[in-house]
Amino acid sequence: MIAVLRHRGPDGEHEYTSPLCALAHARLSIIDLETGTQPMANEDGSVWTTFNGEIFNYVELRTELQRLGHRFRTRSDTEVIVHAYEEYGERFVERLNGQFAIALWDTRRERLVLARDRVGIRPLFYARSGGRLLFASEIKAILAVAPQSAALDVHALAQIFTFWATVGSRTAFQGVNSLPPGHLLVVENGTERLERYWDWTFPARRTGANLSLEAAAEALRCLLTDAVRLQLRADVPVGAYLSGGLDSSGIAALARQTAGELRTFSITFDDAEYDEGRFQQQMAEHLGVRHAALRCTARDIGDAFPELIWHTESPVLRTAPVPLMLLARHVHAAGFKVVLTGEGADEVFGGYDLFKEGKIRRFWARQPGSEGRAALFSRLYPYLGRSPVTSRSFSRLFFGQRLEELDHPFYAHLTRWRTTQGIFRVLSPELRAQLQAVSPEEDLKAQLPADFAAWDDLARDQYVEVKTLLEGYLLSSQGDRPALAHAVESRLPYLDHRVVELVNGLSPRLKLRGLREKVLLKAALADVLPEPIVRRTKQPYRAPYSRCFFDDGQPLPYVKELLSASSLRRSGYFHPPAVERLVEKCQTGRALGEGDNMAFVGVLSTQLLHEHFVARRAIPVAAAGA
C-alpha cells in the first residue's frame, strides 16, 4: 500500500505490524529530521501512531505534557500525538492546532482512532474489505489491496458535475469513504463510531458582534501573526506562494516580518488574461524577497493533465490545479518542502463574487420592480459589458431566476451549479437513467447543521461554499494533491481554526460591506502591504481552459484517443455524438462559455480517471503518472 504513496513522502518508509493492526508511513521529513521516524510509539509501546501533516503547537503541547509527567524521546510533533492521546483520550484532537490525518492504535484497548484536521487540509480515506478496515492518505493505496473498489461511483459523478466536489464522506470510488474534516472514526470491539469534533459554525448570538472594524482588525492581525509564526515552525526552509493578490501577499508579508528571510514562488502565464506577473514582481520588490516565477503555457497544462488526474483521484472541471502541480515540482527542485499559501481567505473573509451576487439578488428580490437594483450586476461583472446581459431586461432573465425563493438554503449558488450541470448534456443515456433518482441538492441539504436557517445570509452562503468548493476541491484537487504530487507541503494560515472561529463570530458587515469584499482582512493587512495590492480588484486564480488540449487546431494524441467514440463507449459514462459536438465546438474556438469549457474538462478528466484506475491502462503521454 505504502509504495504508491512515495510521491508524498520520498524521505523514507517504515512499518509497524501487530496481529490486529498494521501501520505504514512514507516520510517527508520536515520536523526533527534525525529522530522523527514513524510509526512512533509512547514510552511503553502501548500506543502507536502514523500521521501525515503537522501539529503546529507541538512545542506548547510538549511542555504541557511534560509537566504532567510524560517523557519524550524525540523532538518531533508526532510524539506529542501519542502522549496527548494517553492524557486526554479521544479528545486529544481538540488540543491540536494543525493540519493532519492521524491513525492511532491503542494496543491495550485494541482501539483504532482515525482523525482528520478541522477544515480538511490533509486527506484520509478508508474502506472495508474482506473483514479489514483499510485506510490511507490517498485512494490508490486502498485500491492496491482492494481492487474491487476500482469502479467509479456514478452518484459521486452527479455531485461532482454539480458542486465540483463530492458531499460528506462520498468519494469518486465505490465503497471508498473520505473521513470528513473535523471528524474522528473510532473502531473498537467490532464497532465503528464516526464523531464530529469541530465544524464551521456561525453563532446566531455572536460574541464579537459589536466589535468595531478597528478593534476586530487589531485582534485579527495579532492572531494571523501568531498563526504565521506557528506555521513557520520547521527544521527545513519554509517558502511562500505569491499570486499577486491580497491573500498570499498578506501571508508573505507577515512571514517576512517573522522569519526575516523568505523565498517566494509564483506562476505566470503567457496569456495576459490570466497573468498576474506584474503584481507578483511588485510585491516581491516591496517585501525584499528572492522571488522565482514559473512560466506556464497552455501546452504545459495539456501535457501534464493526465498526471494531475492520477493525483486528484477525482474528475475536475477546471485546469487550474495543473500549474500548481508544476509549480510544486519547481519548488521541490529548488530544495523546498514547505510553502505558506493564502488559500482559505475568500471563504473566511467573504471574498468571492458569489457572495456579492447573492447579496444583490436578495436586495433586488425585496423590490423586484427596481431597475436600479437589477443594474447592480453590471457593476459586479464589468466584463459583461460585451454581453447582452448588461441590458436590464436580460439581467432580469439571467439573474432573476428563482429570485423569490429567498429562504432557499442554496439561494446564492443555484445559478452557478446550473452552469456546471451543463455537462449532463453529454452523459450517456444509460448514466442519465441511473441518475434519475439522484439529487445532489438533497444530498447537500442532508448535511446542513440544525441551526443553519437561523444564520445570516452571508454565513449560509459561506458554509455552503466551504462544504462544497473548499473541502471537496480547493483543499484537495487544487490543494493537497498537486502539491504533494511533488512532495511539497502547503500550509494555510488563514485556516488556522482560531482565525476561523474569531471571524465567524463577527458581524457580516466586517466582511462584505456594500459590495466591498474582505473589508476586515484589508484593514488588518493595511500596514504591511502596499496600497495598490490592498485596493486591487480581486482577480480569481484561473488557468486557460479547453484550448490547452489542442495543438494547431488538433486534439493532443491522448485527448483524441480518450474522447474517441470507441473509448467513450468502453467506459460508458458519456454519449459519443454529444461529446463529438462539444469537442468540435472547443476545437474551433466557438466554446466561449464556462459551461462548455467545464464540460470538456469534466469529460476528459473522467475518462482519464477511468483509464488510470478502472481500466488500468497507461496513458500515452510522457508526463503521465506512475
Next chain:
Amino acid sequence: MTLRTELRQFIVENFLLSRDESLLGDADSLTAQGILDSTGALELVAHLQERYGVTVQDEELHPDNLDSIDKIAAFIERKRG
C-alpha cells in the same frame, strides 16, 4: 429549410449538443432552458450576424428579440426588411 428549422438546428446542436430537435419548441424560452446565459447570448448574436448578415445594435439586445426561436425568426425577418 425554413428559418425556424435552421435556427432550431443551430441552437439544438450548438447549445444542447444534440440532434434531437424535439428538445426545443419554437416558443420555448431560451433563458429558462439555460441556453442564454451571458456567453450563450454572445455566441447566438455572433452566429446571427455571421449567418444572416444582420447587425445587432445594443438596444436590440432584448429578450423580446432573442429569447425563443419564434422571437429570433421574427427579429431577423424584420431586420432583413
